[in-house]
Amino acid sequence: MHNHMAGDAGTVLQAGSIMVSQLSSRVVRVIVAVLSVIALAAVSITVWVWWPRPPVAAPTSSPPGGTSSSTAEAASAPLVVAAQSMNWKCSIDWLVPRAPDQVDLTRSEDLVLRWNDWPALADGVAADRGQVQLTVQPKGTASVVLTGMRIRVTDRRQPMAGTSLDGRCGGPETFRWVDVDLDEEQPEVRGRPLDARALAEAETNGWRVDPVTFPYEITAQDSETFFISASTSACDCSWVVEFDWAAGGETGQFVVDKMFRTSASSRAVRCSVLSERVTCP
Numbered sequence: 001m002h003n004h005m006a007g008d009a010g011t012v013l014q015a016g017s018i019m020v021s022q023l024s025s026r027v028v029r030v031i032v033a034v035l036s037v038i039a040l041a042a043v044s045i046t047v048w049v050w051w052p053r054p055p056v057a058a059p060t061s062s063p064p065g066g067t068s069s070s071t072a073e074a075a076s077a078p079l080v081v082a083a084q085s086m087n088w089k090c091s092i093d094w095l096v097p098r099a100p101d102q103v104d105l106t107r108s109e110d111l112v113l114r115w116n117d118w119p120a121l122a123d124g125v126a127a128d129r130g131q132v133q134l135t136v137q138p139k140g141t142a143s144v145v146l147t148g149m150r151i152r153v154t155d156r157r158q159p160m161a162g163t164s165l166d167g168r169c170g171g172p173e174t175f176r177w178v179d180v181d182l183d184e185e186q187p188e189v190r191g192r193p194l195d196a197r198a199l200a201e202a203e204t205n206g207w208r209v210d211p212v213t214f215p216y217e218i219t220a221q222d223s224e225t226f227f228i229s230a231s232t233s234a235c236d237c238s239w240v241v242e243f244d245w246a247a248g249g250e251t252g253q254f255v256v257d258k259m260f261r262t263s264a265s266s267r268a269v270r271c272s273v274l275s276e277r278v279t280c281p
Contacts, residue, residue: 077254078139078247079218085260086131087114090169093127095263097162105276127164129231130262134241137223146216146224148244151180151187157236164265166272178212182232182239182262236263
């Protein structure tokens with residue numbers, strides 16, 4: 001019969017009883033030796049458990065777009081952000097990592113309005129200038145003050161090689177409410193006045209047209225929507241948006257949980273798309 005014991009020396013107990021009758025001196029010596037080994041093992045376990053050990057270092061890995069601490073801050077922030085890349089075919093160019101003769105655009109049953117609606121272009125990125133729409137609102141019923149916004153480039157690579165597609169539908173561009181130059185060491189958010197056409201469209205849709213100037217107070221009934229135009233002529237850049245906030249006597253930072261990407265088209269062949277046909281000079 002084997003007795004299995006766990007714990008430190010102060011809690012080692014024999015379960016039941018050991019019956020001994022007419023034991024020889026040799027057997028007694030064997031029993032004493034076995035008990036000595038068990039006691040020594042128990043003491044060793046106790047020393048190992050209580051012996052002070054150096055602290056374990058925190059993991060150095062972090063999720064894309066921010067550190068683990070910033071992710072925790074975002075989770076506890078009193079606001080939420082709905083983020084959408086504005087990949088409209090009529091508004092921006094689109095860059096795919098393939099030669100023009102490898103870009104096969106098949107007609108869709110529905111009208112294709114966004115570049116990534118074409119399966120063949122789903123792996124592409126915004127060329128030279130990407131557009132993003134962000135809608136910010138409180139997580140609860142209390143109001144939150146947005147005190148600032150930043151663009152942080154998380155990765156810079158050489159511009160993507162491939163095919164740059166132009167799908168312009170005519171007419172001037174309307175949304176350039178916030179401009180960001182990704183080629184700057186620390187990209188600065190800049191507001192830009194709207195032209196007459198943009199002002200008319202904003203009035204029709206009920207959008208605010210005053211210059212982008214922080215702070216902004218958001219409530220459950222009054223959210224804020226920002227349009228960002230992020231441009232580059234030198235890199236294939238991955239980037240994130242960060243908001244500073246203040247509420248209930250506390251302040252913090254919110255990192256939008258979505259990575260955006262914009263690549264310069266300097267290494268790409270420039271082509272245009274008309275009726276799902278790719279035409280190159």
